[in-house]
Amino acid sequence: MLNPIKKTIALPDGREITLETGKLAKQADGAVELRMGNTMLLATVVSAKEAGEGVDFMPLQVEYKEKYASFGRYPGGFLKREGRASDYEILTSRLVDRVLRPLFPDNYHADTFVNITLYSTDGVDIPDALAGLAASAAIAVSDVPFNGPISEVRVARVDGQFVIDPTFDQLEKADMELMVGATYDNIMMVEGEMDEVSETDLLNALKAAHEAIRTQCKAQIELAEAVGRAKREYCHEVNDEELRKDVHDKCYAKAYAIAQAGSADKHWRQDSFDAICKEYIESLPEEERDEKTPLVKRYYHDVEREAVRRCILDEGVRLDGRKTTDIRPIWCEVDYIPGPHGSAVFTRGETQSLSTVTLGTKLDEKIIDDVLNQGHERFLLHYNFPPFSTGEAKPQRGVGRREIGHGNLAHRALKRMFPEGFPYCCRIVSDILESNGSSSMATVCAGTLALLDAGVKMKKPVSGIAMGLITDTDSPKYAILSDILGDEDHLGDMDFKVTGTRDGITATQMDIKCDGLSYEILERALNQARDGRLHILDIIEQTIPQPREDYKPHVPRIVTMLIPKELIGAVIGPGGKVIQGIQEASGATVSIDEIDEGGYIEVAAANKASIDKALDMINAIVELPEEGKTYTGKVRSILEFGAFVEFMPNRDGLLHISEISWNRLENMESSGLKEGDTVEVKLIEIDKKTGKYRLSMRALQPKPEGYVERERAPRGDRPRREGGDRPRREGGDRGPRGPRR
Numbered sequence: 001m002l003n004p005i006k007k008t009i010a011l012p013d014g015r016e017i018t019l020e021t022g023k024l025a026k027q028a029d030g031a032v033e034l035r036m037g038n039t040m041l042l043a044t045v046v047s048a049k050e051a052g053e054g055v056d057f058m059p060l061q062v063e064y065k066e067k068y069a070s071f072g073r074y075p076g077g078f079l080k081r082e083g084r085a086s087d088y089e090i091l092t093s094r095l096v097d098r099v100l101r102p103l104f105p106d107n108y109h110a111d112t113f114v115n116i117t118l119y120s121t122d123g124v125d126i127p128d129a130l131a132g133l134a135a136s137a138a139i140a141v142s143d144v145p146f147n148g149p150i151s152e153v154r155v156a157r158v159d160g161q162f163v164i165d166p167t168f169d170q171l172e173k174a175d176m177e178l179m180v181g182a183t184y185d186n187i188m189m190v191e192g193e194m195d196e197v198s199e200t201d202l203l204n205a206l207k208a209a210h211e212a213i214r215t216q217c218k219a220q221i222e223l224a225e226a227v228g229r230a231k232r233e234y235c236h237e238v239n240d241e242e243l244r245k246d247v248h249d250k251c252y253a254k255a256y257a258i259a260q261a262g263s264a265d266k267h268w269r270q271d272s273f274d275a276i277c278k279e280y281i282e283s284l285p286e287e288e289r290d291e292k293t294p295l296v297k298r299y300y301h302d303v304e305r306e307a308v309r310r311c312i313l314d315e316g317v318r319l320d321g322r323k324t325t326d327i328r329p330i331w332c333e334v335d336y337i338p339g340p341h342g343s344a345v346f347t348r349g350e351t352q353s354l355s356t357v358t359l360g361t362k363l364d365e366k367i368i369d370d371v372l373n374q375g376h377e378r379f380l381l382h383y384n385f386p387p388f389s390t391g392e393a394k395p396q397r398g399v400g401r402r403e404i405g406h407g408n409l410a411h412r413a414l415k416r417m418f419p420e421g422f423p424y425c426c427r428i429v430s431d432i433l434e435s436n437g438s439s440s441m442a443t444v445c446a447g448t449l450a451l452l453d454a455g456v457k458m459k460k461p462v463s464g465i466a467m468g469l470i471t472d473t474d475s476p477k478y479a480i481l482s483d484i485l486g487d488e489d490h491l492g493d494m495d496f497k498v499t500g501t502r503d504g505i506t507a508t509q510m511d512i513k514c515d516g517l518s519y520e521i522l523e524r525a526l527n528q529a530r531d532g533r534l535h536i537l538d539i540i541e542q543t544i545p546q547p548r549e550d551y552k553p554h555v556p557r558i559v560t561m562l563i564p565k566e567l568i569g570a571v572i573g574p575g576g577k578v579i580q581g582i583q584e585a586s587g588a589t590v591s592i593d594e595i596d597e598g599g600y601i602e603v604a605a606a607n608k609a610s611i612d613k614a615l616d617m618i619n620a621i622v623e624l625p626e627e628g629k630t631y632t633g634k635v636r637s638i639l640e641f642g643a644f645v646e647f648m649p650n651r652d653g654l655l656h657i658s659e660i661s662w663n664r665l666e667n668m669e670s671s672g673l674k675e676g677d678t679v680e681v682k683l684i685e686i687d688k689k690t691g692k693y694r695l696s697m698r699a700l701q702p703k704p705e706g707y708v709e710r711e712r713a714p715r716g717d718r719p720r721r722e723g724g725d726r727p728r729r730e731g732g733d734r735g736p737r738g739p740r741r
Contacts, residue, residue, distance in 0.1 A: 007223040009216050012164050017130070017216070019223055021141045030142025032223075034134040036165075038122035040070075043134035044115050047144045051109035051236040056298055058104050059111045062097040064089050064131050066118040066371040076369050087404050088370050092128040094405050095152065096135050099181030099189045102513050103147040109236040112144065123372055129154040129165045132181055133216055140224040143232040149224075150188065151216035152181040155209040157201070162208040168372075176201065178508075180209035184217040187522075188512050193412040196460075196504030199526040203519060240295055247299040250283075251276050255307035262321025264328075266350050266436045266485070267391065269319060273304055305491045312470045312479050319487055320349070327465070327483045327532050332445070332543050334453040341555045342454025346446035348483065348536075350436035352389075355446035357454040359424040359555050361604040362591040379418050380427040383407030383443055389435040390486075406440040410464075413444045413499035413507035414451070417459045423558040423602065426456065437485040438466035440509075444499050448540060454555075455548040460501040463536040467525050469494035471514050480525050482532045493517075498529040502537060556589075558604045559611050563622045568592060568599040570621050570650060578621070578649075586614035621649045625693060627683055630700065635677045638668050645695055647681055653693030655681060660697050662704050 004022040011017065018035045025031035028044040052059070066089060068075045068082065075081055085093070100114065116131045132152030140149045156166040156174035163170055171177060178192030187210060194202070258272045277300040281293055311317050316324060328349030337343040342357035366377040383406045387394045410430065418426070428450060430443035441464035448461045468484035471477075471493050481488055489495050493514035499507045551557075563571065571592060572579050583590050588605035603614045625648060633647035635655075642656040658664075660671045673679070685694040 005223065005226045007219045007226075009219045012212065015125075015165075017133070019133075019137050019219065021137070021223065021227060028138075028142075029144055030138040030140070032134055032137040032141060034130055034137070036130060037125055038120055039125045039127050039130065040118075040120035041127060041130055041134045042117050042119060043131075043138040045112065045135070045138045045142050045144055047112040047142075048110040049232075051234075052111065054294065055109045056237075056294070058101060058109060060097065060101050060104065060114070061112070062093045062100065062114045062116075062135065064092040064096065064116045064118075064128070066121075066127070068371050070118050070121045071123060071371050073371065086370050087408070088128075088373065090401050090404050091408055092131055094401060095128070095179055095181070095189070095191065096132045098511055099132055099150050099152060100135065100139070100146075100148075102188065103150065103183070105145050105147065107237040108145050108234060110234070114138070118371070121372060124167050124169075125165070126154065126168060126171065127372075129179065133220075137220050137223060140220045141227045141229060143229055145231050145234065148183060149217050149220040150181055150183050151213045151220070152179060152189075153209050153212050153216070154179050155205050155212075157197075157205065162205060164209065164212045176205060178202075178205050178209065180206060180213065182210050182213045182217075184214050186512065186515055186517060187510075190508060190510040191409070193416065193507045194505055195416055196501055196506060198504055199523065199530065202505060202508065202526065203523055206522070207519070240292070243292060243295055244299045244302075247280060247296055248303050251280055251300055251303045252307055255304050256311060259308045259311040259319060260315065260317055262317055262319070264320040264349070266487075269487075276300070308487065308491050309470050312481070313472055313477055316479070318481065319485055324479050325482050325528060325531070327535055330536065330539050332449055332539065334449050334544050340450075340454075341552055342450045342452075342456070344446050344449030344453055346442050346449060347434070348438070348442055348445075349485075350434050351439050351442045352432070352434040353430045353439065353442040353446035354433055355428055355430045355443065355450040357447075357450040357456070358427045358429075359454060359456075359551070360427065361425065361556065361558065361589050362593070362602050363589060364425040364427070378422075378425045379411075379415050380425075381407055381411035381414065381443075381447065382427070382429045383410060383440070384429070384431045385435065385439065386432070389432045389439075406443065409440050409497065409499075409507060409509050410443040410447060413464055414447055414462055416506055417462050417501065419457050419459060422456070423560055426451075426454075435486065437487075437489055438464075438483060438497070440464070441466050441497055441499065445536060445540060449544060452544045452547045455551040457547050460503065461537060461540055462499055462501055462506055463533050463540060464497060464499035464507075465529050465532040465536065467494070467496040467498065467529050467532075468492040469496070469512075469514075469517075469521070469525065471517075478521060480521070480528050482528055494525070496525055496529070498526065498533065500530075500533055502534060554606070556604045556606055557608065557611060558602055559615065561601045561603075561615070561618070562597060563599040563601060563618075565594065565598050567622045568594055571599065571601070571618060582614050582617045586610050586617065588614040590614055590618070617649075623648065625651060625683055625686060627686055630680060630682050633679055633681050633695070635673055635675050635679060638673060638675060640668060643668070643671075643673055645679060645681055647683065647693070647695060651693065653681070653683065653695040655679075655695045655697060659684070659695065659699070662698050662701060662707060 002023055004020050007019045009017040020033045024033055025044050028046050030045045032043050034041045114135050116135050118127050121127055136149045139146045153164050155178050156163050156171055157176045158170050158174050176194035176197050181189035254276045263269055281296055284292055330348045332346045334344045336345050340356035341359045344355050346353050366380055368375050368377055383403050385403055386396050428447045430446055432439045444462055444464035451458055466484050468481035468488045469492055470479045494512050496510040579590055587610040588603050591602045593600045603611050605611045631647035633645040635643050636646050637644045642654055644652045645655050646652050665671055680700055681695040681697055682699040684696045
């Protein structure tokens, strides 16, 4: 007998979210069905009973999947079934993972899988904003240990008002959009983009989001209480407190000395820290080393973390010797590679991005065919993180979730500053050649430089910086760090990335690993980030103050034009025959789109002559015939009373025998015209009723002196042809008249 348990959550605008458990997927450790309107998600969690041998981390995997059937669609491709995760699904999975992961107990190491599946949607509500709530609710009703619940909401500012979980239509009008994840007490994750908003506006958006999240967390607590399932007992760590104390006593001072040395050499610091641990392990009795080495490494990691944090908090000394507000030395250079349409190197400390820009035509657009998002993308950014950038000796195995996430952040940072109506498609590729913290922010800076080098007229240049935080659990003391190192990210309490122009923030991403982060600290971090951002912008503008006046010689040139909708078919032709012919004859690439205003045509080629030829051919098709204008045409057919001449593409006119010459011609043979001849003709009349065209050659010839136009008799008085009536058919009478057409 089913005994489902439901809980309803009211959003500020009156919409409702329903959580239900006990009906679907009952063999999972936890399963919750979430509904809002016609949107339905199913979230499940399954966690192994025991941890794998030697595992000392949280092996969590979050998968978000959208079914095409949820929107009544077939998947594309030959297989017609869902395949690898799309970038959108990966990004949504990361958003959920980043909030859940820090809240599992530190000593819980069992393989845990969270799956969220979209089973129904109507294209009104945006499902990714509900994925975090569904996942947390599934864990809440399970026996899996968790220090939650959490929830995620999207907050957007529409017409000056904050909207929680806006619809697709509302989001189109928003000037800022954030995804926020939080527990009842603390914000854990932020990611979003905006139109140059102030730090105060960003904080207000976070507060609005957190209020909604508190309501959703409370509902999950009540749902879990109604289910009444106790959390499981587990033992995934075996500890030796005596060994822990001995490692601390013998290693802390040495680790503190390395942290205090303030060396900018990442590899020297790492080798020095590793040497301390290695020395301690070698000091153990040989028969105990194999057994105790894993414990020693775990305890030493805690010692190193404490030493680095105390050095920053107590002495204000960072690992590389900087003060908390210092930015690492920066050097950058544009036009670094001759082949791309734009290129730049941006190096900050030991982090380096080599970025390129390629400008393309409409044919280079990215086609998007996700469940709910279909269309084209003209501005692309791809981020690559090869292992050699951190000195690792391992193969590069394609694009991972990290690359997709970091690239997406940089894309959001730059895209609102991309010029509107730009005729080119644009692709930025950032290759990280060195990495020691904040490679995504280096990508933003290098991307800006490469765009300017390519001659892209950005609205404003953009820079980015990553901020860190060190807090003290025993006191209110804390330190905000500008331009963090990789180790400061790993050992710290916050990774807060902020990008923007001189006038405001364009994108942000934040992950918080501690409890009780106040809005006061966030405000200080944002203001400190602004100072660092402006410092970097100064260096960017010194390197290249303005976009290049013109594109580089090898950039394809693009000319655009708009034609009436009714002429789109004439330009394309049957089966694309006409447009293909234009491309073959001119050497240019021609594309055409139907928009509200008409047909939008792009003509691209490496040289002006090809573009001009293609434009001439298109103009000849879309041009309207004009009485009195002279045209060059081709004789298509010859009849006894004249010739038909194609004087414009797909437009034929009658060249009557009397309009060929001022001299009277007895027949068409004496005209000298043949099919295929090219002739100059003048359009002398467009029949108002039939739309037929009358052409003349003689109108372009000098009129003979003394020429007198022969008057024509009225039709009824004209003499019959010699021979009387028209000849009858063989066989006598013509028979009855057929029906009129």
